[in-house]
Amino acid sequence: MAISSINKSVGSFMNYTTKKLSKSLEKGLKQPASYAAKLMVISFISKDAVNCALYTGQSLNNKKIPEDKRKFVAFLDLFNGIINVGGQALSFVLFENLLVPKLESIYTGVLRYNKDGQKLKKVVSSKAALSEDNIYKHVEKALKDNADVITQKVKGVDVSEVAKDINAVTKSVMEKVGHSGKKGGDIVTGLGLLMSALTTNALIKRVASPLIATPLAGKLSDSMDAKAKAKKEEDSKGNDLSTQVAGTINNPLPNHPEDGSKLNKKA
Amino acid sequence: MSRIEPVNLNRFSQPKQNAVDSNIASKQSFGRGFSDLPDKSKKDIVNILVGDINPKLDKELGWGPLRKTYEYLAHTKGEMQNQLVNALFTTTLAPFFIAFNPFSDKSKEDKEYLALRQPISAVIALTGGAAMTKGVNVYLDKLYNEGFNKAIDLRMEPNNSYLKSIYKKSDAKSKGVKFDDWAKDFKAKRKETFTMLYSENPDNIQIKDKVISLKDTNKVIGRDIPNLDTPEALKEYLDKNNLHNRKLSDLLKEEFNFEFYEDGKAKPTNLNSRLSEVKAIDFLSEIGLVEKGKVDDSKLKQAVLNIRQDKYKGALAETLGISKEKAKKAFEIVGMDTSRNIEMSVGEDVGKASSMSMGQLFHQLGYKVKDGKIQEFINQPIPKALDKLKEIFNGKLEDFNNKADLKYFTENILKNKITKLGSYASNHKTWIGIITNIFTTGVTCTVLNWAYPRIVEALFPNLVAKHPAKAEKKGGNK
Numbered sequence: 001m002a003i004s005s006i007n008k009s010v011g012s013f014m015n016y017t018t019k020k021l022s023k024s025l026e027k028g029l030k031q032p033a034s035y036a037a038k039l040m041v042i043s044f045i046s047k048d049a050v051n052c053a054l055y056t057g058q059s060l061n062n063k064k065i066p067e068d069k070r071k072f073v074a075f076l077d078l079f080n081g082i083i084n085v086g087g088q089a090l091s092f093v094l095f096e097n098l099l100v101p102k103l104e105s106i107y108t109g110v111l112r113y114n115k116d117g118q119k120l121k122k123v124v125s126s127k128a129a130l131s132e133d134n135i136y137k138h139v140e141k142a143l144k145d146n147a148d149v150i151t152q153k154v155k156g157v158d159v160s161e162v163a164k165d166i167n168a169v170t171k172s173v174m175e176k177v178g179h180s181g182k183k184g185g186d187i188v189t190g191l192g193l194l195m196s197a198l199t200t201n202a203l204i205k206r207v208a209s210p211l212i213a214t215p216l217a218g219k220l221s222d223s224m225d226a227k228a229k230a231k232k233e234e235d236s237k238g239n240d241l242s243t244q245v246a247g248t249i250n251n252p253l254p255n256h257p258e259d260g261s262k263l264n265k266k267a
Numbered sequence: 268m269s270r271i272e273p274v275n276l277n278r279f280s281q282p283k284q285n286a287v288d289s290n291i292a293s294k295q296s297f298g299r300g301f302s303d304l305p306d307k308s309k310k311d312i313v314n315i316l317v318g319d320i321n322p323k324l325d326k327e328l329g330w331g332p333l334r335k336t337y338e339y340l341a342h343t344k345g346e347m348q349n350q351l352v353n354a355l356f357t358t359t360l361a362p363f364f365i366a367f368n369p370f371s372d373k374s375k376e377d378k379e380y381l382a383l384r385q386p387i388s389a390v391i392a393l394t395g396g397a398a399m400t401k402g403v404n405v406y407l408d409k410l411y412n413e414g415f416n417k418a419i420d421l422r423m424e425p426n427n428s429y430l431k432s433i434y435k436k437s438d439a440k441s442k443g444v445k446f447d448d449w450a451k452d453f454k455a456k457r458k459e460t461f462t463m464l465y466s467e468n469p470d471n472i473q474i475k476d477k478v479i480s481l482k483d484t485n486k487v488i489g490r491d492i493p494n495l496d497t498p499e500a501l502k503e504y505l506d507k508n509n510l511h512n513r514k515l516s517d518l519l520k521e522e523f524n525f526e527f528y529e530d531g532k533a534k535p536t537n538l539n540s541r542l543s544e545v546k547a548i549d550f551l552s553e554i555g556l557v558e559k560g561k562v563d564d565s566k567l568k569q570a571v572l573n574i575r576q577d578k579y580k581g582a583l584a585e586t587l588g589i590s591k592e593k594a595k596k597a598f599e600i601v602g603m604d605t606s607r608n609i610e611m612s613v614g615e616d617v618g619k620a621s622s623m624s625m626g627q628l629f630h631q632l633g634y635k636v637k638d639g640k641i642q643e644f645i646n647q648p649i650p651k652a653l654d655k656l657k658e659i660f661n662g663k664l665e666d667f668n669n670k671a672d673l674k675y676f677t678e679n680i681l682k683n684k685i686t687k688l689g690s691y692a693s694n695h696k697t698w699i700g701i702i703t704n705i706f707t708t709g710v711t712c713t714v715l716n717w718a719y720p721r722i723v724e725a726l727f728p729n730l731v732a733k734h735p736a737k738a739e740k741k742g743g744n745k
Contacts, residue, residue: 011415190337
C-alpha cells in the first residue's frame with residue numbers, strides 16, 4: 001500500500017511535469033529529428049555547466065592535487081566550462097539551421113527553411129533516394145514485379161486497377177518509406193543526432209575547448225602564481241629586520257631630514 | 268529572382284503523364300482503384316510493395332555503415348545515448364587534444380597529468396549516469412504503462428520496454444512464444460479494450476473481480492488492466508475518457524492545449540491564440556473527419572467557399588421566399604459579385620498563411636469568438652459536435668469521411684493518441700533523465716575529485732610533482 005501511495009504521488013508529479021512540458025513535447029511530435037538533436041545538446045550543456053562550477057571549486061581546494069598543478073587544473077575546468085556551454089549552444093544553432101537541412105536534402109530531396117517566422121519546405125531534387133519522384137518509380141516497378149503476389153495474398157484486388165491509381169499507392173508507400181515516413185524519419189533523425197554529436201561534443205567540447213582553454217588556463221595560473229610569488233617576496237622583505245638599517249641620530253634613515261622633524265609628522 | 272513557393276507535397280493532384288483518371292476508371296470497370304479498397308487491403312498491398320522497395324532504397328541511400336549508423340542512433344535516442352556519446356568523446360578525443368596541445372606552454376608531465384583525468388572522469392560519469400538513467404527509465408515506464416501518469420497513459424498500447432519485463436515473467440516465454448508475436452497479440456487486445464471503453468455507453472460497462480464486461484451481453488472487454496480494477500477506478504476513467512461523457516472542449520484541452528476555467532468557459536487569450544495556431548486540417552484529421560495527408564489546404568478552402576455560397580443561396584431563398592433552385596439561378600445571375608465577395612472574405616480572412624487556422628475555419632462557418640458561438644460549439648458533447656461537422660462538410664469536401672461513427676472516431680482518436688503519447692513518453696523520459704542527471708553529475712564530480720589524484724598517484728607516480736604539498740588552512744578534500 002505504501003508503494004502504491006508513493007507511485008501515485010510520483011505519478012501525479014510526473015503528470016504535472018508533462019503538462020508543464022506540453023508545448024515543448026508538442027514540438028517534439030511535429031519535428032522529431034531536430035527535437036532529438038536539441039535534447040542531446042541540452043543534455044551535454046547541462047552537465048557541463050554543473051561540472052564547471054563543481055570541478056573548479058573542488059580543484060582549487062583539493063589538497064591531493066599537487067599545489068603547483070592546482071590552479072592550472074581549476075582554471076582549465078573554468079575555461080572549459082565557459083567554452084563548452086557557450087560554444088556548444090552556438091555551434092548547434094548554426095549547424096542545425098544551416099548545415100543539417102542541406103545534408104538532409106541529399107537523402108530526401110526536400111530542403112526545409114525558415115521564412116518570415118514560418119517553417120517551410122521546398123523540393124530541390126527529384127533524384128534523391130527518398131524523394132516523391134524516386135518512390136513513384138519504385139512503386140511503378142514494384143506493382144509490376146509483385147502483381148502475382150498481391151493477387152494471391154490480397155483478396156478481391158485487381159492489380160491493374162490498383163496500378164491506375166498509382167498516385168494514391170505512392171502516397172501510402174511514402175508514408176512508410178518517404179522523407180516523412182519511418183525510413184526517412186530514421187535517416188533524418190539519425191543524421192541530426194550524428195551532426196549534433198560531432199559538431200558540439202566532438203568539435204567544440206573535445207577539440208576546440210581544450211586547445212583554447214589549456215593555454216588560457218596556463219597563462220592565468222602562471223600569472224597568478226607570479227603575482228603570489230612577488231607578493232610573498234615583498235612581504236618577506238618588509239618583515240626581515242636584518243635587511244633594514246636602524247635609524248640613529250648620527251645615521252638617519254634615507255629620505256628623512258637630519259633633524260628627524262619629518263619623523264614626528266604623520267600623514 | 269524567382270519566388271520561392273512552399274512545396275506542394277500533394278503533387279498527386281496533377282497526375283503523371285499517361286496515368287488514367289482513377290475515379291473514371293474505377294467507375295467504368297469492374298475492379299476498384301486503390302483508394303476505394305478497404306483499409307486492410309490497402310495496408311497489405313503497401314506492406315508487399317515496401318518489402319520490395321526497401322532493399323533498393325537502402326542501396327540508393329549510400330554507404331551502408333553510415334545509413335545503419337543513422338538508423339541505430341534514431342532507434343536508441345534518449346538520455347542513455349547522450350551519456351554514451353559524451354563518454355566516448357571524453358575518452359577518445361579529449362585526452363589527445365589536452366596532452367598534445369601545441370598552444371599550451373605547460374610541461375609535458377602537466378599536460379599528461381590533466382589528460383588522464385578525461386578517461387577517469389568518463390568512466391565515473393558513465394557509471395553513475397547510466398545507473399541513474401536506467402533506473403529512471405524503468406520507473407517512468409511503470410508510471411506510464413500502469414496509468415499513474417495520467418497525461419501519458421500508455422495502458423492502451425504499452426511500450427516494448429515495459430512489455431519485455433512482463434513477457435519475461437509470463438508463460439509465453441517458457442512456452443517458446445516469440446516476444447514480437449506475443450507483444451503484437453497483447454497490444455491488439457488492449458487496443459480493443461480501450462476502443463470499447465471510449466466508445467461504448469458508460470452505463471453499459473461494468474467491472475467485477477478485475478474483469479471488465481458489457482452489462483447487456485456480458486461480453487468481456489478487458490481484464491487485469493493496471494489501476495482499472497475497481498468500480499471506482501473504472502468510473503473515474505470513464506468520466507474523463509468516454510466520449511459520451513466528454514465535450515469537444517475536453518478533447519481540445521487534451522489534444523491541442525486549449526485552456527478553460529473551472530466553469531468550462533475558455534480562457535479568452537488562450538482561446539484566440541490556440542484558434543490561430545492550430546491548423547484546421549490538423550483539427551479535422553485529429554477527430555477523424557479527414558484522413559491525415561489526404562486533404563490539403565486548397566481543397567479545404569474550396570469546401571469552405573462552397574459552404575459559404577450555399578449558405579448565401581439558402582439565405583437568399585428564405586429572404587425572397589423562393590425555392591433553393593430558383594435562388595441558385597438568381598445567385599448565378601447576380602452571383603458574380605457575391606461569389607467574389609465571399610471569395611475575397613475567405614481570402615482576406617486566411618490571408619498569406621499557407622494553412623487555414625482552426626479559428627479561420629470556424630469564423631467562415633459562422634462560429635465567431637465575439638458572439639460566443641464558438642464557445643457554444645466547443646461545449647457540445649463530442650457525438651453532437653461530430654454530427655454537426657459531418658452535416659456541414661458532407662458533400663462539400665473531397666475525401667471527407669462522412670461515415671465516421673463514434674467507433675471510427677474513437678479508433679482515429681486512439682490511433683493519433685498512441686502516436687502522440689509514444690513520442691511524449693520518449694521525450695519526457697529524456698527530459699527527466701537530463702534533470703536527474705544534473706544531480707548525479709554533482710555526485711560523480713565529487714567522486715572524481717577524490718579518486719583522480721589517487722589513481723594518478725598510484726598508477727603514474729612520475730607525473731605527480733615531487734614538491735611536498737603545503738598545509739592549507741581552508742578547503743581540502745570534499
